[in-house]
Structure formats: structure tokens, C-alpha cells
Amino acid sequence: MKRSRREFIRSVSGGAAAAAFVGLGPGFTARGRAQVAGANDRIHVAVMGLNGRGHSLAGTFGKQPDCRVAWVCDVDRRAIEKTAAAVAGIQGNAPKTTNDFRRCLEDPEVQALVVAAPDHWHAPATLLACKAGKDVYLEKPCSHSPAEGEMLVAAASKYGRKVQLGTQRRSWPNVVEAVKELRGGIIGRPYFAKGWYTNNRKSIGFGKEAPVPDWLDYELWQGPAPRRPFRDNLVHYNWHWFWHWGTGEALNNGTHMLDLMRWGLGVEYPVRVGSSGGRFHFVDDWEPPDTQVITLDYAEKVSIAWEGRSCSGRTIDGSGAGAIFHGENGSLLVDGNGYLVQDLDEKVVREVKSATDIDPRNPTNPADSLDVVHVRNFLDSIRGTASLNADIHGGHVSTLLCQLGNIAFRTGRSINIDRATGHVVGDPEAAKYWEREYEKGWEMVL
Numbered sequence: 001m002k003r004s005r006r007e008f009i010r011s012v013s014g015g016a017a018a019a020a021f022v023g024l025g026p027g028f029t030a031r032g033r034a035q036v037a038g039a040n041d042r043i044h045v046a047v048m049g050l051n052g053r054g055h056s057l058a059g060t061f062g063k064q065p066d067c068r069v070a071w072v073c074d075v076d077r078r079a080i081e082k083t084a085a086a087v088a089g090i091q092g093n094a095p096k097t098t099n100d101f102r103r104c105l106e107d108p109e110v111q112a113l114v115v116a117a118p119d120h121w122h123a124p125a126t127l128l129a130c131k132a133g134k135d136v137y138l139e140k141p142c143s144h145s146p147a148e149g150e151m152l153v154a155a156a157s158k159y160g161r162k163v164q165l166g167t168q169r170r171s172w173p174n175v176v177e178a179v180k181e182l183r184g185g186i187i188g189r190p191y192f193a194k195g196w197y198t199n200n201r202k203s204i205g206f207g208k209e210a211p212v213p214d215w216l217d218y219e220l221w222q223g224p225a226p227r228r229p230f231r232d233n234l235v236h237y238n239w240h241w242f243w244h245w246g247t248g249e250a251l252n253n254g255t256h257m258l259d260l261m262r263w264g265l266g267v268e269y270p271v272r273v274g275s276s277g278g279r280f281h282f283v284d285d286w287e288p289p290d291t292q293v294i295t296l297d298y299a300e301k302v303s304i305a306w307e308g309r310s311c312s313g314r315t316i317d318g319s320g321a322g323a324i325f326h327g328e329n330g331s332l333l334v335d336g337n338g339y340l341v342q343d344l345d346e347k348v349v350r351e352v353k354s355a356t357d358i359d360p361r362n363p364t365n366p367a368d369s370l371d372v373v374h375v376r377n378f379l380d381s382i383r384g385t386a387s388l389n390a391d392i393h394g395g396h397v398s399t400l401l402c403q404l405g406n407i408a409f410r411t412g413r414s415i416n417i418d419r420a421t422g423h424v425v426g427d428p429e430a431a432k433y434w435e436r437e438y439e440k441g442w443e444m445v446l
């Protein structure tokens, strides 16, 4: 019986071959790539959203010898041209292009969708992909609202799909080792973690309604979000700072550190969440806080705090983004792909330096050569030789922590949480933020 290409991929042992691919980074050439894998056993992926992060991910996927970027998709014509040319250079053959990712989902050869479109698209696109039988590499945050995250957990299970969140630190070797050390008791019982993100972002000014540029399909850019007129300070990237499409710095960068902190402490849902801050640095259209502290208290007698400063770039412990754990016997600082353990008198117990330069302020590509490890984990998991390092269940819990922080901020008070479900308790005003409204016809249906 003739086997389909997808069946073939599942049945070949990824073992030795896949292991050999690990670490093949940005410098890998099209010629080298062609020598390693046959056309028939490559995993075909489609990449959605190419202006920033998606362009970088298309390159990373394209460089994997056992993968082919079959489609690149964007609603910005210029972004398609740029990424299609780059991918063709890497792979030695051009990907198909479209402005509508649903065309990629119709292609039976496509095995996985990579979602790097704006946040309001993350869950709706992932749900459609799961329904179409595709696995998904989904950029963080997993969802725009908590209800969407819950639906993705249900969808991955219902349709039997692998959904990996782009919280790449879950695959960074020295961070994995640091968490292992924590769990092994290197600082005794850890009971407090503090994470941070700092940057010197500029003002987005006051935008005005404007004609939609001819290179943009604004209808499909909006997709599931209720319609609003186009404005001239929204596309690209600045949507992050409007609640209608974006989720603020808490989910943009807080997701990475809150995920790391709850992973290190081994906890899921808290019992109380508070947040303070505001749009302090500039007066403009930017809606979420540019200065924010989120605090989470757990029944397990541990606490987490996250500090976000979007417009005040002073680093903490020399790092623009990091996390430190405090325990009975000392502290453990995670800085990039390295860590430092000190006793209570600050004497160094263990230090592992990051061999890779990481720029947490690079908006698209903080660490190319480390991204590849996370992407490999996703591909190896499709091949059946690994399990996902950042599956959607944990990805939803970590995203939810940031969302609860934003809900507390927007409600203006601390909120109590059901530690079994993560839901807001006894606060109908806060609970209103649990789900979003959709443009008619774009509602998420499991």
C-alpha cells in the first residue's frame, strides 16, 4: 500500500537522524540541507504573520534539514515578498504565498502552522488549524483572553494536535538545568521569585483615522476582532499597545518570565493576584501600563512578582530581562541562558555563563541560535521522538497569570482566584475580562 508523505514522516525513526539535526543553527546552508533529508520525509509547515517574528521563524524552520516551509502567509504584500525571497534562498525552492492562512490549512501536505500574527489572531488561528488536523507552533501569548486559552487546551485534546507555545526558554539548555537545580534543592525550598523586563520604547503618539494602505488587507488583519477604522499608528507592531488587539507588556514579555518563575517554583494557579502601575512615561494613545508590577500569591506558600518597565530601560542585575528565585539557603538568578547561585551571604555557589548573546530588546529575534532548540523540539515531537517542552496546557496557565495581572490592573483591585481552575472568584466586574467579543462570523467554536 502506498503511504502518504505524512504517514511516512511519522513512521521513519527520527532517532539518530533527528538527533543529528539538533543545534543546526542559522549558518546552515541550502546545499547542506539538501544533503541531509530527502524531499519526501520533510515536515511541511506554513508560516502566518511575517513582518517581524514570523520572518525570523520562517528562516529557522527553513534551515532545519527535515523541514520545508511550504507556505508563507501575510496580509501585508511587502512582508510576503521579503520572507518568500529569504526562504527561497535558504531552502533552494520558493514557498507558496497567500494572504489567507485558511488556504494553507486546506493543503493536505501541510503538517503544521506557525502563528506569528498579532495576539488577537493567536487562538482563533490555532483553533482552525487544530480542526484542520495541523499541529501548531504558536507564538506567545497563547491567547488574547483567558477563555480563548481554555478553548485551545480543549481543542488540542479534542483534535489530538500538538500545540507548542513560543516560550523558548523552556528549551534553553542552561535554563532547563537551572530549573532542575532549583527542584533539586540547590537553594533549599524556593519561596519567592521576582522577574522583570525593561526597555526604552518610544511614544506611539496620537494616531488618526487614515486610508488603508494598498499593501494591506486590513479586513483580514482584523479577522476575529470587531471592526474598527484603520488608524496610522497601529500597523505594524504598535497594536501591542491597544487592548482591542494587543495585551500590553505583561503578555508581550511578561509571559516569558512568569512562565519561567512558575516552572521553577512548580506551581500553577495562584489564590490572589494584584497589579499596580500606569501609562506614566508618555501621554499618547498607548492604553496598557508602561510601568507595571504584578504580584501573585499561592496557597503553596510561595509568591511571584513581575516588574515591567517598557520605557525605562535600567537593567536589573545587569540584565534587561531576567528572574531571580529566593529560597531558604540562597538565591538563583537566571540571566539569558545562564544562571548564578549564591548563598545567603552572596557567596557564589555555582555559576553557569550563557555562551550565546541574547538581546531581550530585539523585537523579533532575541536569540536565533537558541530559538532553534525550541523549534527542533516541536519538529521532533511531530516525528514522535520527543515530547513538547512547552505544550498548550502549561502555556495557557502561564499566559493566564499575565492576563490575571492585567485584569487586576484594569479592575483597580486585587482579585481572588480559584486555585483549582484559575478563574476569578466573587468579582463580576473582573470576571467580565474573561472573554472578548468577536466580529460576527469569527466566533471561536470548538
Ligand SMILES: NC(=O)c1ccc[n+]([C@@H]2O[C@H](COP(=O)([O-])OP(=O)(O)OC[C@H]3O[C@@H](n4cnc5c(N)ncnc54)[C@H](O)[C@@H]3O)[C@@H](O)[C@H]2O)c1
Pocket: 048, 049, 050, 051, 052, 053, 054, 073, 074, 075, 076, 079, 099, 100, 101, 116, 117, 118, 119, 121, 139, 140, 141, 166, 167, 168, 220, 221, 222, 223, 236, 237, 238, 252, 363, 364, 365, 366
Ligand atoms: N517568542 C519571542 O521571543 C517573540 C519575539 C517577538 C514576537 N513574538 C510574538 O510574535 C507575534 C508577532 O509579533 P511581531 O513583533 O512580529 O508583530 P508585527 O506586527 O511586526 O508582525 C505581525 C505580522 O502579522 C501579519 N498579520 C496580521 N494578520 C494576519 C493574518 N490574518 N494572516 C497573516 N498575517 C497576518 C501582519 O501583517 C504582520 O506582518 C506576537 O504575538 C509576539 O508576541 C514572540
